[in-house]
Amino acid sequence: MTLTSLLPELAAHETGSCLVTRGQTALLTYYREEHMADSLAKINSCTKSILSALICIAIDREILPHWDTPISTFFPALLQSSDKRKREITIAHLLTMSAGFRWNEFGGLNSFPVMTKQPDWVSHVLELPMADSPGTVMVYNSGCSQLLSAILRQASGLSTAEFAERYLFGPLGIQNYSWETDPGGNHTGGFGLKLTPPDMLKFGQLFLAQGIWEGQELLSREIVQQALKPALTATAPVQAEYGWHWWISEITGETAAGAAVSLPYFYALGFGGQYIAVVPGLEVTAVVTFDKIKRRSQQVHIFRTLIAPLLLRTL
Numbered sequence: 001m002t003l004t005s006l007l008p009e010l011a012a013h014e015t016g017s018c019l020v021t022r023g024q025t026a027l028l029t030y031y032r033e034e035h036m037a038d039s040l041a042k043i044n045s046c047t048k049s050i051l052s053a054l055i056c057i058a059i060d061r062e063i064l065p066h067w068d069t070p071i072s073t074f075f076p077a078l079l080q081s082s083d084k085r086k087r088e089i090t091i092a093h094l095l096t097m098s099a100g101f102r103w104n105e106f107g108g109l110n111s112f113p114v115m116t117k118q119p120d121w122v123s124h125v126l127e128l129p130m131a132d133s134p135g136t137v138m139v140y141n142s143g144c145s146q147l148l149s150a151i152l153r154q155a156s157g158l159s160t161a162e163f164a165e166r167y168l169f170g171p172l173g174i175q176n177y178s179w180e181t182d183p184g185g186n187h188t189g190g191f192g193l194k195l196t197p198p199d200m201l202k203f204g205q206l207f208l209a210q211g212i213w214e215g216q217e218l219l220s221r222e223i224v225q226q227a228l229k230p231a232l233t234a235t236a237p238v239q240a241e242y243g244w245h246w247w248i249s250e251i252t253g254e255t256a257a258g259a260a261v262s263l264p265y266f267y268a269l270g271f272g273g274q275y276i277a278v279v280p281g282l283e284v285t286a287v288v289t290f291d292k293i294k295r296r297s298q299q300v301h302i303f304r305t306l307i308a309p310l311l312l313r314t315l
Contacts (some may be wrong), residue, residue: 003028006306013302016041016289017197020307021205023283028307031197040178040194041289044270047179047193048145050168050203052095052245054160055148056223057167064155067092067226075126085130091151093134094229095146095244102131103141105236106161112142112190121182122150138232138242142190145245146182149189160187169191171218173204174199191270197287204276204285207266228266238269251279251308255315263312267303277303 004021010018010030017036020028031037043050058064065073071089072078078086085100093099103110110128118124125143132139137254149160158165161179169177177199180192195203206212207228211219230241230248241248247269252262272293275288288302 003310009306014292016291019197019201019287021285036198041197042194043274044191044272046268046270046274046276047191048245049268050193051148051189052147052227053168054152054163056219056227058152058156060220060223074154076255084132085133089134094148096242097138097141097144098232099144100130100132100134101128101141103139103143105140105142115143119183121146122184138234145189150186165235169214172202172214174177197289200276200287201285204278208278208280208285231282253309253312256313261312261315275303284311
């Protein structure tokens with residue numbers, strides 16, 4: 001059975017696009033409407049994984065210091081905080097969502113919607129009370145991503161989008177994109193980026209190739225491996241391990257011969273079922289986008305429940 005057998009189901013779920021490749025060879029190319037191949041898709045929190053790559057590039061190029069550097073280097077006001085734990089927060093803690101801020105991404109007093117209503121998003125996050133010691137608990141937090149975007153801008157002297165154009169989008173041939181900013185001019189670190197599905201696929205293929213694109217090293221193999229190393233276990237918004245703004249899990253199923261199999265994979269996940277998934281053991285990269293989110297409970301699982309089982313049967 002080939003992946004093209006999924007076309008009726010993808011259409012039934014009102015999938016916007018679904019692209020699957022093995023290496024550079026297309027296994028499935030689906031667009032609900034032909035123009036979607038060239039149209040910008042709202043990738044939501046997949047933005048976080050793009051930002052992570054930019055932070056990796058900045059560390060590789062020594063534009064940013066080592067990931068264990070305290071963020072008070074960039075936000076010295078934290079040194080005056082009455083809570084000493086804020087002085088311990090590092091770049092890595094932001095990347096692994098373990099900074100320790102009291103935060104509820106999906107509601108409550110310290111939530112993502114509250115941040116987006118502030119005149120200064122960065123100060124708002126930095127001034128939040130602490131709930132945990134840095135590095136101990138993963139709490140999904142788009143505020144951490146916003147701090148990373150601000151740090152990258154401060155360290156490089158470029159906006160996050162300009163940095164991306166120079167070191168990531170340019171080499172990948174990504175020209176068509178849109179990226180929101182906060183009131184302070186920082187590009188949104190946790191959401192707000194729009195890319196075409198083929199360009200999302202390029203990004204996943206870059207990480208499948210351990211940072212190499214058309215013979216050029218955009219990210220070092222060492223930092224790619226660090227970014228994809230499970231750091232902490234998360235329970236929300238999904239149950240999985242979490243690395244540097246990447247989700248890390250396993251796909252399980254049966255081979256064509258009926259043998260049980262489990263393969264590790266990593267993925268970027270955006271609200272409403274946006275996916276960039278990479279299965280190194282199969283050399284597979286997959287992209288799923290949706291522009292209709294009324295049935296998101298089904299959309300979020302398109303890769304794991306529909307695509308992954310068929311991929312495993314190719315073994």
